[in-house]
Amino acid sequence: MRIPPRSILADFLKLGRTSNEVGCGGRAASRARHGIRGVYSGHGLEAAVLNIRSVGCNQLHSMTTWAPFAIGHGYHSDVRAGENTGKERIAVIGSGNWGSVAAKLVATNALSHENIHDEVRMWVFEETLANGEKLTQVINKNKINVKYLPNVNLGVNVVADPNLENTVKDATMLVFCTPHQFVESICKQLQGKVNPNAKAISLIKGMEVKPDGPVMLSKLITKHLGIDCSVLMGANIANEVAMEQFSEATVGYKADTSIAKSWVQAFATPYFHVAAIKDVEGVELCGTLKNVVAIAAGFVDGLGMGNNTKAAIMRIGLKEMIGFSKLLFPTVSDATFFESCGVADLITTCFGGRNRKVAEAYARNGGKRSFDELEAELLGGQKLQGVLTAGEVFQVLKARNWEKKFPLFATVHKIAIGHLPPSTIVDYDNESAQKLHRNPSVGVIG
Numbered sequence: 001m002r003i004p005p006r007s008i009l010a011d012f013l014k015l016g017r018t019s020n021e022v023g024c025g026g027r028a029a030s031r032a033r034h035g036i037r038g039v040y041s042g043h044g045l046e047a048a049v050l051n052i053r054s055v056g057c058n059q060l061h062s063m064t065t066w067a068p069f070a071i072g073h074g075y076h077s078d079v080r081a082g083e084n085t086g087k088e089r090i091a092v093i094g095s096g097n098w099g100s101v102a103a104k105l106v107a108t109n110a111l112s113h114e115n116i117h118d119e120v121r122m123w124v125f126e127e128t129l130a131n132g133e134k135l136t137q138v139i140n141k142n143k144i145n146v147k148y149l150p151n152v153n154l155g156v157n158v159v160a161d162p163n164l165e166n167t168v169k170d171a172t173m174l175v176f177c178t179p180h181q182f183v184e185s186i187c188k189q190l191q192g193k194v195n196p197n198a199k200a201i202s203l204i205k206g207m208e209v210k211p212d213g214p215v216m217l218s219k220l221i222t223k224h225l226g227i228d229c230s231v232l233m234g235a236n237i238a239n240e241v242a243m244e245q246f247s248e249a250t251v252g253y254k255a256d257t258s259i260a261k262s263w264v265q266a267f268a269t270p271y272f273h274v275a276a277i278k279d280v281e282g283v284e285l286c287g288t289l290k291n292v293v294a295i296a297a298g299f300v301d302g303l304g305m306g307n308n309t310k311a312a313i314m315r316i317g318l319k320e321m322i323g324f325s326k327l328l329f330p331t332v333s334d335a336t337f338f339e340s341c342g343v344a345d346l347i348t349t350c351f352g353g354r355n356r357k358v359a360e361a362y363a364r365n366g367g368k369r370s371f372d373e374l375e376a377e378l379l380g381g382q383k384l385q386g387v388l389t390a391g392e393v394f395q396v397l398k399a400r401n402w403e404k405k406f407p408l409f410a411t412v413h414k415i416a417i418g419h420l421p422p423s424t425i426v427d428y429d430n431e432s433a434q435k436l437h438r439n440p441s442v443g444v445i446g
């Protein structure tokens with residue numbers, strides 16, 4: 001990868017920073033403490049990042065990203081093994097492709113940070129493998145999730161647990177990472193079972209729609225469990241992060257910067273850079289809505305259309321993501337769409353994601369084979385989020401009479417349920433959409 005010269009990167013970081021971002025430096029110090037050797041150690045990028053961070057290390061609301069370092073705020077007691085260590089204890093709820101990578105990331109940091117208990121418990125939706133063994137037993141024996149993340153060592157300190165209640169027992173930091181359709185039932189099972197002082201983070205890209213409107217999953221988690229819930233989204237194809245290829249992610253937090261710092265500390269590594277911004281809804285909607293655009297991108301690929309068409313679909317999709325997010329939550333910041341959770345995730349998903357892949361197969365088959373059938377055939381048990389999300393978004397469009405404002409979203413849903421042929425992905429009436437898409441201040445005509 002080509003690293004930008006120091007001055008260009010510094011300018012970029014400055015430009016990208018907004019008043020709702022927080023952060024603090026300390027990567028080099030942290031690495032020195034924990035013996036972590038950064039992938040860019042001694043390189044211009046590292047120097048530039050440190051240079052920028054050093055300006056405002058103690059000034060919240062001035063930094064984009066900060067690295068893992070010990071943070072002295074009230075930790076809850078750790079009593080799992082009869083000990084009272086005063087350390088954070090992390091549990092991961094979910095063990096699919098990304099859930100397993102999340103466990104690997106936090107397990108690395110659990111070992112290298114003194115304020116986090118070494119053991120990371122990971123809840124596994126138990127299943128029996130073809131050889132008759134239980135998935136949890138195989139994970140605990142080899143430290144590899146052979147079904148959802150083969151060939152990747154999760155870490156000696158990851159313990160797979162089929163018991164949801166036991167997984168969260170005594171945990172002070174709960175990482176939610178299951179396909180979004182299972183979250184509500186998991187939360188109901190966890191009611192009254194989690195430490196009331198725990199904090200949660202959702203890595204789940206999706207939302208629920210209730211009779212009185214859409215509900216983001218972070219809110220659903222808070223509603224059911226009564227605990228704070230941040231989100232982590234980004235351009236993060238799990239298999240690439242698992243191979244420790246350089247990636248970025250965005251934490252969206254509500255208000256408490258110490259909570260945001262705890263999550264950054266739990267996830268950030270030298271190859272996984274994490275920025276935190278005070279825009280939970282914006283970050284979560286980026287991760288949720290890009291999956292709908294990825295389905296559209298897959299249709300374009302399956303129809304044999306070229307890069308220009310895909311770029312056009314992505315541009316329109318991004319506009320609809322921004323418009324929809326801001327209509328739902330006027331507080332959503334424009335700057336959020338320029339973080340990893342926004343345009344970067346849109347790009348990676350539209351080129352390399354599972355939603356794109358299955359949608360391509362759907363269009364190639366002329367819509368004659370269902371998404372369920374193709375998902376089972378192509379993903380080996382992994383789950384698509386985009387088709388369900390397109391349906392959920394469509395419910396909102398119908399309920400609020402917004403269908404004409406979001407023709408791409410509406411068309412994706414209609415194609416996915418077989419009401420329109422895949423070719424209509426570039427054949428919708430976007431007259432009213434143009435009012436939303438075009439910014440009069442830049443003088444676009446036609």
Ligand SMILES: NC(=O)c1ccc[n+]([C@@H]2O[C@H](COP(=O)([O-])OP(=O)(O)OC[C@H]3O[C@@H](n4cnc5c(N)ncnc54)[C@H](O)[C@@H]3O)[C@@H](O)[C@H]2O)c1
Nearest residue numbers: 095096097098099125177178179182204205237238382383
């Ligand atoms: N995979 C990625 O590259 C990636 C990256 C970033 C975010 N995400 C998001 O992470 C979330 C989780 O995705 P993933 O990739 O970890 O999962 P996955 O799609 O790889 O795996 C599906 C998981 O669902 C579990 N499951 C199946 N039936 C279940 C049930 N009834 N109840 C509970 N669990 C059940 C399976 O055991 C498995 O762990 C999704 O919202 C996804 O959008 C994924």
Ligand SMILES: O=P(O)(O)OC[C@H](O)CO
Nearest residue numbers: 234235236237353354355
């Ligand atoms: O493989 P997808 O389409 O579920 O996308 C994976 C991630 O969300 C990419 O960041």
